Amino acid sequence: MTQVTDDAQAPPRLRIRIVFGEDAMLGPGKIDLLERIRDTGSIAAAGRTMAMSYKRAWSLVEEMNAAFRDPLVESTRGGARGGGARLTEAGGTVLANYRELEEIMAEAGRSRLGVIRSMLRDIPEGK
Amino acid sequence: MTQVTDDAQAPPRLRIRIVFGEDAMLGPGKIDLLERIRDTGSIAAAGRTMAMSYKRAWSLVEEMNAAFRDPLVESTRGGARGGGARLTEAGGTVLANYRELEEIMAEAGRSRLGVIRSMLRDIPEGK
Numbered sequence: 001m002t003q004v005t006d007d008a009q010a011p012p013r014l015r016i017r018i019v020f021g022e023d024a025m026l027g028p029g030k031i032d033l034l035e036r037i038r039d040t041g042s043i044a045a046a047g048r049t050m051a052m053s054y055k056r057a058w059s060l061v062e063e064m065n066a067a068f069r070d071p072l073v074e075s076t077r078g079g080a081r082g083g084g085a086r087l088t089e090a091g092g093t094v095l096a097n098y099r100e101l102e103e104i105m106a107e108a109g110r111s112r113l114g115v116i117r118s119m120l121r122d123i124p125e126g127k
Numbered sequence: 128m129t130q131v132t133d134d135a136q137a138p139p140r141l142r143i144r145i146v147f148g149e150d151a152m153l154g155p156g157k158i159d160l161l162e163r164i165r166d167t168g169s170i171a172a173a174g175r176t177m178a179m180s181y182k183r184a185w186s187l188v189e190e191m192n193a194a195f196r197d198p199l200v201e202s203t204r205g206g207a208r209g210g211g212a213r214l215t216e217a218g219g220t221v222l223a224n225y226r227e228l229e230e231i232m233a234e235a236g237r238s239r240l241g242v243i244r245s246m247l248r249d250i251p252e253g254k
Contacts, residue, residue, distance in 0.1 A: 019142055067247060
């Protein structure tokens with residue numbers, strides 16, 4: 001969550017992207033967006049926390065809803081302004097499985113990642 | 128190696144990217160380039176097989192050589208024209224570890240990836 005601009009010394013992070021087909025993929029951007037929609041109850045608010053335009057956030061949600069059999073995000077029409085959004089059960093399942101995938105993969109790849117890290121010019125400390 | 132343009136039915140593929148720091152990362156593009164430099168003995172020829180400009184291929188090699196303590200690619204001055212390139216020992220080690228990382232992670236993530244795949248609109252067959 002914290003914005004670290006000087007992260008040259010940070011340990012390598014893994015970014016995982018699942019490619020379904022031509023131009024259709026699920027990666028850290030969409031997953032972060034899902035998580036923030038869950039937390040903020042709004043596509044616009046979720047996008048703002050990622051410095052993402054409203055249009056871009058909507059477009060990513062539409063891509064995800066089109067790619068999956070059940071939509072991952074649905075609008076809520078409860079409030080006076082009625083502009084909210086929330087994850088569906090499918091959205092929660094995809095988010096949870098992706099986060100587990102990240103953890104499992106980081107753990108499984110630890111030793112190979114360690115070899116690559118040890119060869120970097122500035123050896124990052126920690127983890 | 129084969130160019131499949133209609134891969135909507137292909138099983139999801141994983142793309143892994145290792146982020147070292149701001150703007151410094153190692154992903155499928157650089158790794159494919161390393162592999163093709165190894166196979167072709169030339170940065171230009173390797174780039175061509177990826178439809179990548181000479182300038183772009185050189186720029187990626189320079190980024191990699193700057194990020195690692197030992198360069199991953201070195202020029203060879205053997206021939207009459209002397210324009211070849213090859214992987215160093217460090218380059219071979221990074222390439223091998225990254226490919227192993229991909230295999231290990233795909234295997235470790237198989238069940239979570241299967242859950243996500245089963246929720247896609249067009250259920251891909253196979254693997």
